Amino acid sequence: MKNFRFIWHGLWVAPYTLFRLIPQANRIIRNEQSTVEERFQMAWKIVNFMRRHFKTKTYVYGLENIPKEDGFVTYSNHQGKYDALCIFEAMDRHTSVLWERKQASRILSRQICSLIDAVKIDLQDPRDIVNAISKCTDIVNSGRNIIIFPEGGYTDNHNEMQDFNTGCFTVNLRTKCTIVPVVLYDAYKAMNTNHLGRVETQVHILPSIPYSEYEGLKKAEIAELVKARIEKKLQELRAQSPDQIGIGADKILEYKK
Template sequence: MISALFIISSLAFTYLLHIITNTNYYFIPLWLIAGVILGYLITLLFVIVQLPIFKKTKLFNKYKIYTYRSVAYFLNRYVFRLRLEIVGRENVPKSGRLTVYANHKSYADPVIVMEAINRPTSYTPKSGVYKFPFMHEMLASLGSFPIDRSSDRNTARAMVEAIKVVKQGMAMVIFPEGGIKDRNDIKMVAMRAGAYRLGVKAEADLLPVSIDGSIMIKHNVPFKRTKIKVTIHELIKYEDIKGLKTSDLADRVFHIINEELTKND
């Protein structure tokens, strides 16, 4: 939907500019650039005006979920210019409690995972992300769990709400490295064991995901497409890990994700 809106509005503006200015065909590349810019603005505005409504709708509102997934597809194709290869989609359970753990090398990773995981997803961003324009409304409408590293009390309070969201069936996406630590190393770095408390307390299954190639996005965008391989590993059932320490669970996921990322080295 979002991609179609962008393409149609861009072409429509290009055509209108050509007709209105009544210039020869040599100016079409210029009008096309202007049309693309206007297409981006129209698409952005279309999403922004709906954010206050989405914030008030139910967590699993079908139109809201469809719109966000459409936005993810648009961003991946027309902003970050990615070519995604998704392996293991059959490992994603269609329902039930689920936490998704992935490596984190780019700001595009959340929307990459949103497209790869074929079910409603929420996130665990640091609280500073909420200060960016429109991000608070969007993340709140997804039932996200803000991590306030300056206040354990605020984080604990937010975790209680996040557990409720997971128990309702929302897949919670977590980047357990605690941010983007090294953009030049493909491997996942040492993880925070505390990142697994949410999944354990919510008694949720765990799904490891390897994102290979996102370190190249900053070098390629906007002139070159970046090939990304997303590997969705086999599901780890809660019943199989409920007796593990979070540090042991962190080590297990660490090795699963890194084994995929380094197997071609």
């Protein structure tokens, strides 16, 4: 079993989750007059609660690389259940997520998806993939941001990368938007291991890639460009010594005191 940590900590927070967080979220979701800000703050509250009670500290680097103008796509490597949550919390920006449909249907994930207007995708259904990419395009064209994991899913890859699905780069070709590469390191430790103690993870926001830099490239070439930058950073992080972790972090998302 590779998710004992998720099950164990999930049971500890179940009462508060079931009787406080979910009812609060559902009230905001049902309320047609709730604002985007109210929905975002509720989603942030859920994510922050889960991270702290899962004893996960996250070091965030590169906040200066987040574009000042919204309407960008974040592409990141994929390691586990914590990935979208930690990027969402690290950036602290209104952003949606391209979320695998089965994962998005689970408790709490379902609420977060509704609050941030996430796009659900069935990776086994070609028609659903086309529709999901079209929705992601609409989100970016409307001036909002979205997080996409080009690897599609995750297994036991940990800090190693998998192949990129080039189809998701259709979004930036259609919108000519800025690309923000993000590197996750040790993110799998938060919810996809059997270790029950405190863990530390890292989020590295890399320099953005404007349209002028990838103009004229094909989807596969853009995918290789983004993947190469993420892989280069991963190699640097794999070579770091433990005493370097946390040095120079722009933000530290603490675990529960």
